[in-house]
Amino acid sequence: MSVDLSPTAAAVEPAPEPVRTPSPDRRRSRARQARRGRTTRLLVLAVVTTALIFPVYWIVATSLKSSSQLGQGSMVWLPLPPHVENFVHAVTAIPFAAYLGNSLFLSTVSGVLTTLSSAFVGYGFARLQGPGKKVLFGVLIAMMMMPGIVTLIPIYLLFSRVGLVGTYWPWVLWGLSGAPYLIFLYRQFFAGIPKELEEAAILDGCSQFRIFAQIFLPLSKPVLVTAFVMSFLAVWGDFIAPNLLLDREHTTLAVAISSGYVNAQGFPLNNLIAAGSVLYVVPVVVIFLFVQRHYVQGFTASGIK
Amino acid sequence: MAASTIDRRRARDFYIFVMPWLLGTVLLTIFPLAYAFGISLTNWDGISPGFSWVGLENYSNVLTDPDTWASLTRTGLLALVIVPVTVAASLGLAVLLNGKVVFRAGWRTLIYLPAIVPPVAAALTWKLIFDRDVGAINGIRSLFGLDAVNWLTGNQVFLVLVAVMLWGVGGGVIINLAALQDVSVEQHEAAELDGASPWQRFLAVTLPALSPILLFQVITTTIGVLQTFVPALLLSPATGPAAITAVPEANRVFMIDVYAQYFAFSRYGYASAMLWLFFVAILLLTGAFFKISGRTVFYAVDPRDAEAKP
Structure with a gap:
């Protein structure tokens, strides 16, 4: 895998047959070409988007079907009238509210801790100097690539020995230590802030903590939103950690919807699975639509893009 | 002083x-x-209080077990399918969306939407699409008079796994769209004046400017795919603790194998050796990435420009 990383090398390659003044003929054919290009583009977008959105339609449609509409040999494409009562069954067939509470609590606590801790550490990497900083930064970058599941299983083995399995303490510890990717995001953001900002504060004898908390943290609002949403959704969407580390009572919605909806014979209740999944995903979509603008800004501000 | x-x-x-x-x-x-x-380095089974040291025996057992190579091959095959398609499709879609297109924000949101669906819901959704009796795929087949297929068992379940994983292509689209904002407009205009076709401009201007971010995507997607676990587990016909051993052979990727060795077969020593070999492989891959890319990707903002000097 050899990729040319110097952006200029290929860009300055001479383009074939330089035509500085296109003839009117040529211009007309260009316009026709452009129109055809636009139609093709729209067509491709429409096809791809349909393929990507159809599953969303299907899960919503399935969530609105009666159990007889889900029997063998009865394919229903549009469930009319919609069986909205499935959603009532989905939240009563399992202790949905309790799992929702667990998910909300765990995601929020994790999100707040991870966001603040990552900002704190990111400030250190962006603005402060110490021996070994280069090495530590290298370790941080390597940790971004660290496959989560590799450490998760040993963590489960260790935590089960000290009685931390079945509690939320692992998430508190993960939150307090920050997330490498978010630390990196903050570091990039803070490194881009002009030094004049803090020089006056240093001259006034402000500690680094005050400079961080009163100058830098308030400036990082777009990154703050991105970081919170990312860490909140990471816990909300996580299946492996709660599945391994939490018991039935403390587990999250992600685990509950994946195995809770079965009938007395143990067969899956597909319409309830669909309804439960819809209820589980809707908050994610709502959050995303709200912060979409911030989200992209945060990425852009980080410089990673 | x-x-x-x-x-x-x-x-x-x-x-x-x-x-x-x-x-x-x-x-x-x-x-x-x-x-x-x-x-x-032990033969611990996870339950017994006792165990004995076996040295590197687990490692040699893992490396000589044909099951290891079978699951590694499946995982590699998955990466060979998912990584090129995801990276190329997300680049193509980003370029399309970056041009003059009506409802650009709408397309972008719709394409990105599946990428934010959590893996559990994504797996359950595709399971319902490929369900033998109530799934849309068999529904479409029956319209053409074709028989219903058991998608979730046998080798064809690999296709379902591929579908689940390709569904998140929108994540890369958003990253590429942001990166495209930085591609020099002047270079594009100069190339256009010189008579370069859109395709030539894409090859000569856009692609080189995007190469660091594309390489970043290749590596993160590769590492992500090699770790595939949740979708493969949740596409299993069984649920709960029985799910792990019920995963059809075609979807028994490396992490499914590791997890089963731990929690279904209680071979903690053997499974830990698998985990470590995997960890070393990822480490080597990441190292290779840094060797190839230098630091271009990660040093978009140079802190030295902004840092206060003593």
């Missing part, structure tokens, strides 16, 4: 600030990894 006190205080501040992460890394990454390495 005074300078060294300032230096020391600065160093102290630096370490106070990075301490939460440093402690967390030692406690939640290095220590667990060391613990797993210790287990990998």
Whole structure:
């Protein structure tokens, strides 16, 4: 895998047959070409988007079907009238509210801790100097690539020995230590802030903590939103950690919807699975639509893009 | 004298600030990894109080077990399908969306939407699409008079796994769209004046400018695919603790294998050796990535420009 990383090398390659003044003929054919290009583009977008959105339609449609509409040999494409009562069954067939509470609590606590801790550490990497900083930064970058599941299983083995399995303490510890990717995001953001900002504060004898908390943290609002949403959704969407580390009572919605909806014979209740999944995903979509603008800004501000 | 006190205080501040992460890394990454390495040298079954040291026997067993190579091959095949398609499709879609297109924001949102669906819901959704009796795929087949297929068992379940994983293509689209904002407009215009076709401009201007971010995507997607676990587990016909052993052979990727060795077969030593070999492979891959890319990807903002100098 050899990729040319110097952006200029290929860009300055001479383009074939330089035509500085296109003839009117040529211009007309260009316009026709452009129109055809636009139609093709729209067509491709429409096809791809349909393929990507159809599953969303299907899960919503399935969530609105009666159990007889889900029997063998009865394919229903549009469930009319919609069986909205499935959603009532989905939240009563399992202790949905309790799992929702667990998910909300765990995601929020994790999100707040991870966001603040990552900002704190990111400030250190962006603005402060110490021996070994280069090495530590290298370790941080390597940790971004660290496959989560590799450490998760040993963590489960260790935590089960000290009685931390079945509690939320692992998430508190993960939150307090920050997330490498978010630390990196903050570091990039803070490194881009002009030094004049803090020089006056240093001259006034402000500690680094005050400079961080009163100058830098308030400036990082777009990154703050991105970081919170990312860490909140990471816990909300996580299946492996709660599945391994939490018991039935403390587990999250992600685990509950994946195995809770079965009938007395143990067969899956597909319409309830669909309804439960819809209820589980809707908050994610709502959050995303709200912060979409911030989200992209945060990425852009980080410089990673 | 005074300078060294300032230096020391600065160093102290630096370490106070990075301490939460440093402690967390030692406690939640290095220590667990060391613990797993210790287990990998034993024949511990996870339940018995006793065990004996077996040296590197687990490692040689893992490397000579044909099951290991079978699951590695499946995982590699998955990466060979998912990585090129995801990276190329997300680049293509981003370029399409970056041009003059009506409802651009709408398309973008719709394409990105599946990428934010959590893996559990994504797996359950595709399971319903490929369901034998109530799934849309068999519904479409029946319209053409074709028989219903058992998609979730047998080798064809691999296709379902591929579908689940390709569904998140929108994540890369958003990253590429942001990167496209930085592609030099002047270079594009100069190339256009020189008579370069859109395709030539894409090859000569856009692609080189995007190459660091594309390489970044290739690597992160590869590492992500090699770790595939949740979708493969949730596409299993069984649920709960029985799910892991019920995963059809075609979807028994490496992490499914590791998890089953731990929690279904209680071979903790053997499974820990698998985990460690996987960890080393990822490490080598990441190292290769840095060797190829240099630091272009990660140093988009140079902190030295902004840092206060003593």
